[in-house]
Every structure is written in C-alpha cells, then in structure tokens.
Amino acid sequence: MQIELYKRSDRAAWDDYVSRHPKGTFFHLSGWKEVVEESFGHKSYYLLAVSSPVHTDPRTLSPEPQIVGVFPLFSIKSRLFGRSMVSLPFATYGGILADNDQVENALYNKAVSLIKTNALDYLEIRSEETRLGDLPVKDLYYVFKREISGDKDENLKAIPRKTRRMVRKAMKNELYAAFGGLELLDQFYKLFAFSYHGFGTPVFSKKYLKNLLDTFKSNSSILIISKNGSPLSGVLSFYFKDQVIPYYSGAYPDSREHAANDYLYWALMSDAADKGYRVFDFGRSKKDTGPFHFKRHWGFEPRRLPYQYYLNRIEELPNISPTNPKYKRRIELWKKLPLWATKIIGPRIVKYIP
Numbered sequence: 001m002q003i004e005l006y007k008r009s010d011r012a013a014w015d016d017y018v019s020r021h022p023k024g025t026f027f028h029l030s031g032w033k034e035v036v037e038e039s040f041g042h043k044s045y046y047l048l049a050v051s052s053p054v055h056t057d058p059r060t061l062s063p064e065p066q067i068v069g070v071f072p073l074f075s076i077k078s079r080l081f082g083r084s085m086v087s088l089p090f091a092t093y094g095g096i097l098a099d100n101d102q103v104e105n106a107l108y109n110k111a112v113s114l115i116k117t118n119a120l121d122y123l124e125i126r127s128e129e130t131r132l133g134d135l136p137v138k139d140l141y142y143v144f145k146r147e148i149s150g151d152k153d154e155n156l157k158a159i160p161r162k163t164r165r166m167v168r169k170a171m172k173n174e175l176y177a178a179f180g181g182l183e184l185l186d187q188f189y190k191l192f193a194f195s196y197h198g199f200g201t202p203v204f205s206k207k208y209l210k211n212l213l214d215t216f217k218s219n220s221s222i223l224i225i226s227k228n229g230s231p232l233s234g235v236l237s238f239y240f241k242d243q244v245i246p247y248y249s250g251a252y253p254d255s256r257e258h259a260a261n262d263y264l265y266w267a268l269m270s271d272a273a274d275k276g277y278r279v280f281d282f283g284r285s286k287k288d289t290g291p292f293h294f295k296r297h298w299g300f301e302p303r304r305l306p307y308q309y310y311l312n313r314i315e316e317l318p319n320i321s322p323t324n325p326k327y328k329r330r331i332e333l334w335k336k337l338p339l340w341a342t343k344i345i346g347p348r349i350v351k352y353i354p
Contacts (some may be wrong), residue, residue, distance in 0.1 A: 001068065001103065003110045006033070006046030010067075014048070017067045018097065019241070023128070026240035027091035028072060031215040036074060036089060039208040040351040045085070047071040047110055049103045069098035071107040075118060078352035081320050083120045083313075085111065089354030092143065092247075092284045092305070095127030108132055115312050122318060123310040124354075135308040138317050142302035144282035144295040148273050155269055163262060163297045170263030176226045177267040182213050184222040188234040191224075191250030193346075197339050200331030201322060202346035202353070209236060209248070223268055225260045232260035237268060243279040244272035265298065286323055320353055 006014065011030045018024035026032075033044050049069035072094060077083045088094030098104035115123050130137060149155050156164060178184065189206045196203035213220055216238060224234045233251035237244055246268055255261055269280055282300050285292040296302065309317055322331060334342065 001052060001106060002050050002065075003106055004048050004050055006030070006044075006048055010048060013067055014046075014070060017070060021097045023095075023097055024241075025093040026219070026238050026243070026245060027088050027093050028070065028097060029216075029240075032088060032091065033072065035208070035211045035215050039205070039211050040089075042089065042351075043075045045073040045075065045111075045114055047073065047107055049098065049107055068100075069096065069103035069107050071096045071111060073111060073114070073123075074354070075120065076352060076354050077120075081352050082122075082318060083118075084122050084124060084318070084354070085115055085118075085120050086124045086354045087111075087126060091126060092141075093126055093128055095125045096131065104131065112310055115310065119313065121311075121313045123312070124318075125308045125310075126305070127308065128305065130306045130308060132308055135310055136317055137306045137308055139304065139306075140286055140321060140323070141284040141305040141307065142287055142292065143284045143305050144298075144300035144302055146280060146300055147278055148269055148280045150273050150276070150278075152270050152273065155273060156266075158299055159266075160297060160299050163299070166259045166262040167266045170259035170266070173227065173258045173263075175232070175258060175260060175263050177263070177271075178224045178226065179221050179271065180224075181217065181220070181222060182210065184224055184234070185210060185213065187224055187231050188222045188236060188250065191231060191234045191252065192236075192248060193250070193339065193343055194252060195250040196346070197335065197337075197342050199322070200335045202334070202350040203342055204248075204350055205347035208347070212236070223264065223271075225255075225264045225267065227258055227260070232258060233264045235264055235268060239272075239277065241279075242277055243281050244268065244277045245281040245283065247283060261294075286321065289323075 014030050018028040033046055036042055037044060048067055050065040051068050073085050073087050074089045075085055076089060096104050096107050098107060111123055193203045219239045222234060222236050225232050232255040235246045235249040237246045251261055282295045284305055285295060
C-alpha cells in the first residue's frame with residue numbers, strides 16, 4: 001500500500017470510491033475540493049491510499065492499483081484564527097474513508113506528518129463517529145437526520161403537532177414554492193445575506209454559492225418560497241445517494257407571519273420524497289441554539305458530531321465558534337454594520353472560519 005496525493009486524473013476513481021463506501025458523504029466528493037480551492041484559495045492535501053499490484057503471472061497484465069482509502073484535507077492559515085488542517089472546511093462531514101484499520105492509520109499518520117512539516121497548530125477531523133483512538137473530541141455540534149417516506153401523509157404525521165399545525169397554516173397562506181438553480185441565485189443570496197447579518201455572522205460570497213451550483217449541477221437546487229411574488233425564505237440543498245441535504249438558508253422577518261420557513265422544509269421534503277430520496281439530513285447545529293431547537297420541533301433527534309483533534313502547536317482545543325464568549329462584542333458590532341458592507345467585508349473574514 002502507498003499513500004499518494006490526489007491528481008486530477010484520479011477524479012473518477014476517487015468519486016467512485018466515495019460513492020461505494022458506506023461512510024462516504026457528499027462532502028468527500030472531489031467537487032468539494034474544486035469549490036473550496038476556487039472560492040477561497042486554500043491549499044488542499046487530498047490523500048489516497050493505493051493498493052500495490054500483486055504480480056502472480058508474468059505472462060498476464062499487471063492489475064491496476066486500487067484505491068483502498070481517502071483522506072481529504074485543507075490547510076487554513078490565518079493570523080487571527082490560527083493555522084490548521086481541516087477535513088473538511090465549510091462542511092458538516094469529513095474524515096477518513098478506508099477499507100480497514102491499517103489503511104485508516106496510514107492515512108492518519110501521513111496527515112500528522114503534514115501537520116508537523118507545515119508547522120500547523122492542529123488537525124480537525126469532522127467524522128460522524130470517533131475513529132481515532134484517544135484524540136480529544138469537541139462537544140459543540142449535533143446533526144439531525146432521519147428517514148422519510150414516499151407517502152406525504154406519513155411524512156406529515158411524523159412531524160410533531162405544533163409544527164404540523166404551522167405547515168397546514170402555510171398551506172392555507174397560498175405560498176408558492178419555486179425550485180431551480182443559478183437563475184434563483186440572486187433572489188436566494190439576498191435572503192441568505194440578510195439572515196447572516198441578523199445572526200452577526202460574516203456571510204459567504206455569492207461567488208462561492210455560484211461555484212457550488214456550477215460544480216454540482218445535478219446534485220444541488222435552490223428553493224424559494226414566495227407570496228404574491230415576494231420572496232420570503234429560501235434554501236440551497238444538496239443531493240447524494242439517498243439523501244437530501246438542506247445546507248444554506250435565509251429568510252426575511254415577515255416569513256414568520258406566513259409560516260414560510262416551515263413550508264420551505266415541507267416543500268423540500270415532499271419534493272425529495274417524490275424523487276425517491278429517503279433520508280432527510282437537516283444538517284448540523286450548535287447545541288441549544290435557535291436552529292437546534294427548530295429542528296427538534298420538526299421531530300428530528302439530535303445526534304452528537306464527535307469532531308476529533310490532533311494538537312500540534314497548541315495545548316487546548318481551538319474555539320472559533322460564534323458561541324465563544326470572547327466574540328460576543330464583535331458579533332454585536334457586526335449586526336450594526338450596514339448590510340451592504342457585510343457583503344463586502346464578510347467573505348474576506350469567513351474564508352478563514354472553516
């Protein structure tokens with residue numbers, strides 16, 4: 001077995017391995033590498049574990065090396081937020097995919113070697129489960145994921161009564177659901193940037209979202225909920241294997257009056273169920289935040305995401321989350337900035353908050 005760096009010619013084999021691996025996620029796909037490089041300029045270290053060909057008969061052609069593991073990594077270097085290696089930045093999931101423990105350990109050891117060679121502060125591994133021994137774990141994020149039915153009535157019954165009442169209210173409000181792609185990006189970005197400003201969070205650039213839609217044309221969509229031609233809420237979603245993954249969202253304040261946010265996710269769930277998707281991945285949320293409780297009210301049970309860390313030049317787990325008390329004043333100041341200014345300044349900051 002050998003550990004190699006990804007080459008563009010490996011793309012098809014890499015994505016095939018990710019798609020076949022039971023733990024492979026949308027974010028492991030090679031397209032995520034292209035989007036992050038193009039949008040943020042971070043350096044990638046996509047590692048492949050490749051089996052050595054076994055020569056049994058010199059008269060026959062040697063078999064091609066086979067991928068037996070992958071580990072996608074990005075180096076993020078910032079004076080303000082430190083120097084890290086992340087698998088994967090801006091993603092819910094990441095980490096090592098491997099055929100066995102031996103391959104997994106080889107990939108991990110190579111990553112540690114890169115951390116030391118590049119004098120980085122730490123390695124962050126965003127796996128859905130703890131896999132790497134006694135590495136420290138951060139208790140911050142929870143994921144919300146459950147199966148959905150092909151029957152809309154069953155899906156509606158699975159929603160708790162209070163939220164189900166809001167969905168029915170939205171149905172009576174004559175809201176309009178429009179699915180699309182790049183043609184809806186301008187509408188969506190206004191909703192998205194408005195919401196991020198309200199949270200006091202630097203917003204991503206429109207270029208980043210465009211790169212996502214361009215790269216994952218057949219695996220992404222935008223959904224906009226409107227009333228009388230005026231957009232109220234929207235979501236950018238991904239599709240992978242049997243899953244629909246609502247990922248980025250935004251809404252105006254008057255969306256609450258019309259229950260547009262509840263209708264947004266009901267429309268997405270119904271459309272995905274009609275198309276044969278059977279898992280609704282509501283994504284991650286920080287514990288005890290508004291989005292955390294919103295998802296629980298939809299009948300989704302939180303499951304801890306045990307992100308693991310290898311600490312190289314620091315002694316404590318990094319905390320660049322908005323929930324860190326030391327950022328409270330900065331968040332309040334950010335909310336006071338004009339919206340137009342946050343669209344200019346935000347992308348320059350958020351690229352270093354993976």
